[in-house]
Amino acid sequence: MPDPQLVLAARVQAALSAAFGPSYADADPVIRPSQFADLQANVALPLAKKLGRKPRDVADEIVKNLDTADVVANVEVSGPGFINLTLSDGWIAAEAQRALEDERLGVPAAEEPQKTVVEYSSPNVAKEMHVGHLRTTIVGDAIARILAFLGHDVVRDNHVGDWGTPFGMLIEHLLDLGEDAAARDDSSVSDLTAFYQAAREKFDGDEEFADRSRRRVVALQAGDAETLRLWNVLVDVSKRYFNAVYGRLGVTLTDDDIKGESFYNDLLAPTVQELEDKGIAVISDGALCAFPPGFTGREGEPLPVIIRKSDGGYNYSTTDLATIRYRVDTEHVDRMIYVVGAPQALHFQMVFAVARMAGWLNDEVEAEHAQIGNVLGTDGKILRTRAGGTVKLAQLLDEAVERAGAVFDEIQHDEPFDDATRAAIVRDVGIGAVKYADLSVARDSEYVFDFDRMISFHGKTGPYLQYAAARIRSIFRKGGVAVEDATGPITLGDPAERALALELLGFGAVLKQAGDTAEPHRLASYIYAVADAYTTFYENCPVLKAPDEPTKASRLALCAATLRTLETGLHLLGVPTPERM
């Protein structure tokens, strides 16, 4: 579906070219939303400066050459030289009709599909996931869904932290407890925080245990079969836990998407070798380092990326370099999106810079850190339990669902629900509230986790949007009409109908933008704007009691297009949409 802004941009460019010569065909027409019309083109102002003419004269000349009769009902030059453009109702209605008839709601597929790795979630084995992981998981999943819908070849990648020195003590602790404890899902193992802490305490207090643990690390790194088997037992316990969380959240990650740090273990040595061969990695203070240009410390000294420590061990950065090299050489990806916490920004900047020095990243292959801001409690500090501990994800979700239940029981329902149905809806509402709250703020800004705000049926919340969609479904049920049968034709009389139809036409452009920038909050805001336009429409335009049949058919069609836009949009955010509420 052509976004009005894009359509008019092309027309104004054609006018520019006709009026001032073909070199102006690519000029930015500076199309903006307008207070006085639907859109305005402001290009006359910068152009007048360049041409040394009066902006109003330039605007008049553009208008004289503007061919928009099929799209625009009214063109007016105002102020110093703004060109105000009012779209014609007929064009809006025809485009909305086209969207309605299209399976993809008129959203075009990407012209140049890119093979795109979306790396997200990436929790650590044998550790509990925290709210930070919750947010990277939710945001990353939305990015993956959006890009896939746009026709890109999306590779979901869960870069779990499943390797490194802690595994020595974790394996030894597992042996002390008895392997069958893991098989039984005994809480001494499955409570990951307790398991990790117990291992840590023994390591710090028991010399014999610490010795065993160190030997175990050596055996793990040497690829000792029995040690690897035990390591796998631990990885499996964690995977079960991750999958339980993903399942509850409706996140699309599966075991096949896991490529943890261990996956790159065998690639570390050749990666380092290549960096040495290219003269990028050099010995400094006994460690092998790369010094990407432009990164300096407080005294102006060059900052290193440590690639091999003086004891011969590799680093977190080494794994990330091997990962980039693998994605480029073996997976042949075009784009890599790292959905990871903002505190790791410098790490990624430096790793990407080294990868550019090595030629793995270049103009053809992009890597970007889609930064995730910290999640704060209502006190403005990093989210903690009342007792001061880290908040467990499972408890957080339990509480969301419980609170959703209380709020749900207060709103108006079409019908009484039996317990099982109510429970299923409330689950969707609680999870949807948490997810939408995470997605509705720009991903790189900090955000306050506030149950009261997110689980409300008013305002920019998941429940409000879910309810809006369910309300539309209920109109169809009451009217005895199937959503697919509401085929229009769409005609626009009331201003609220026009505003809603116009809003619906923006879906494709918003999705493209959200995908290009890896910013799902753009979609989250758009869905809210659609629901808002719908609310105004619904308050002003009776649907089932419309004055005549054609108006009723048109309004039902607008309802259907809105419903599908809301449901598709929420689905791409990973927010469930109960049919009844």
Ligand code: ARG
């Ligand atoms: N496991 C890491 C953590 O929990 C995140 C991994 C991020 N991805 C990466 N390629 N370094 O903090």
